[in-house]
Amino acid sequence: MQTRTDQKLGWIGAGRMGYAMAERLAKGGCDIAVWNRTKEKAEPLAKHGAKVVNQLEELSTRDILFVMVSTYDDVKQVLNKALASGSRNGKPKMVVECSSISLEGSAELRQMLKSKGVEYLAAPVSGNAKVIKAGKLTFVVSGPKAAYEAARPYLDMMGTGSSYVGEGELARIAKICHNVMLGVVIQNLCEITLLAQKAGMPRHAFLDFLNKSVMGSMFTRYKTPALVNLDFHVTFTPKLLRKDLDLGLDAGREFEVPMPLTSLTRDLLQQMIGRGMTEQDFSTLLLMQGEASGIELKPENVQVGDGLS
Ligand SMILES: NC(=O)c1ccc[n+]([C@@H]2O[C@H](COP(=O)([O-])OP(=O)(O)OC[C@H]3O[C@@H](n4cnc5c(N)ncnc54)[C@H](OP(=O)(O)O)[C@@H]3O)[C@@H](O)[C@H]2O)c1
Numbered sequence: 001m002q003t004r005t006d007q008k009l010g011w012i013g014a015g016r017m018g019y020a021m022a023e024r025l026a027k028g029g030c031d032i033a034v035w036n037r038t039k040e041k042a043e044p045l046a047k048h049g050a051k052v053v054n055q056l057e058e059l060s061t062r063d064i065l066f067v068m069v070s071t072y073d074d075v076k077q078v079l080n081k082a083l084a085s086g087s088r089n090g091k092p093k094m095v096v097e098c099s100s101i102s103l104e105g106s107a108e109l110r111q112m113l114k115s116k117g118v119e120y121l122a123a124p125v126s127g128n129a130k131v132i133k134a135g136k137l138t139f140v141v142s143g144p145k146a147a148y149e150a151a152r153p154y155l156d157m158m159g160t161g162s163s164y165v166g167e168g169e170l171a172r173i174a175k176i177c178h179n180v181m182l183g184v185v186i187q188n189l190c191e192i193t194l195l196a197q198k199a200g201m202p203r204h205a206f207l208d209f210l211n212k213s214v215m216g217s218m219f220t221r222y223k224t225p226a227l228v229n230l231d232f233h234v235t236f237t238p239k240l241l242r243k244d245l246d247l248g249l250d251a252g253r254e255f256e257v258p259m260p261l262t263s264l265t266r267d268l269l270q271q272m273i274g275r276g277m278t279e280q281d282f283s284t285l286l287l288m289q290g291e292a293s294g295i296e297l298k299p300e301n302v303q304v305g306d307g308l309s
Pocket residue numbers: 013014015016017018036037038039041068069070071073074077078098099100101125126127128129235236237240
């Protein structure tokens with residue numbers, strides 16, 4: 001396949017992430033057909049030129065098929081259906097799977113697609129929907145290098161680029177490591193922000209310092225409005241984060257790498273989920289930490305930037 005941007009694209013999954021990603025491709029002028037289980041969520045993409053289809057099977061003739069759903073079980077379900085009707089001349093050349101799934105799931109998928117003669121790239125991402133809108137999404141990709149080069153122009157259209165890490169499922173382990181860091185860092189950020197508050201300073205003042213320091217990052221900046229003003233509008237759910245920490249712990253067991261901080265963070269997240277705190281953002285870990293610290297948290301109602309807009 002040559003490097004070009006005139007391929008017919010198919011897209012499965014218009015959730016928080018999938019919608020924003022597909023929107024960038026549609027706005028970039030790509031020929032893209034989108035399917036989502038809840039069709040209404042995908043429908044606004046039509047105003048950017050995307051074709052919203054009713055049946056997964058309608059995507060079997062697209063050149064490159066992107067998938068962005070929740071778990072490996074969901075990936076399997078949608079792909080089995082999308083490829084069921086594919087004949088020799090009616091199957092995608094390539095599947096680019098972007099959901100956060102396990103190494104084992106990804107390897108099983110590679111086998112399944114190989115048996116159908118479809119190329120496969122594992123291409124999980126870093127960023128949330130707002131990060132995508134700001135053009136700052138990144139991909140970590142593994143699979144055949146030539147397939148990567150063919151998909152690359154589309155990956156570039158969705159964000160600030162991609163890192164190719166090698167053959168097979170290597171991208172999965174990179175993404176799992178990344179999200180383990182996400183969990184551990186948010187928990188620590190909640191701890192230190194409330195330590196600073198209990199010692200007497202406003203959260204926004206502490207975070208202003210942290211964000212300007214060498215320890216500040218795009219992540220600490222874009223989580224600042226949540227921590228200061230208790231805006232827990234969901235970007236990533238506690239259950240999806242628990243899934244990723246579990247993937248990390250499984251990988252730690254497989255490769256015999258101790259992961260004490262990950263285990264502890266997973267338990268704290270589980271406590272939060274056990275209390276029914278599942279519908280808001282994962283940064284509600286702040287509320288748990290507040291309760292454990294004897295602090296009644298209130299929004300500071302201070303305008304703080306998120307570093308994205
Ligand atoms: N949110 C983040 O910050 C973030 C960042 C990086 C990676 N990720 C990963 O990206 C993936 C998607 O996350 P998200 O935040 O976009 O989740 P989400 O908003 O919950 O969207 C999930 C998507 O998967 C679809 N889906 C789930 N189960 C399905 C099934 N059995 N059959 C068909 N469709 C199904 C949903 O369809 P409906 O609309 O019909 O429910 C929806 O389109 C996850 O693997 C997540 O771990 C998320």
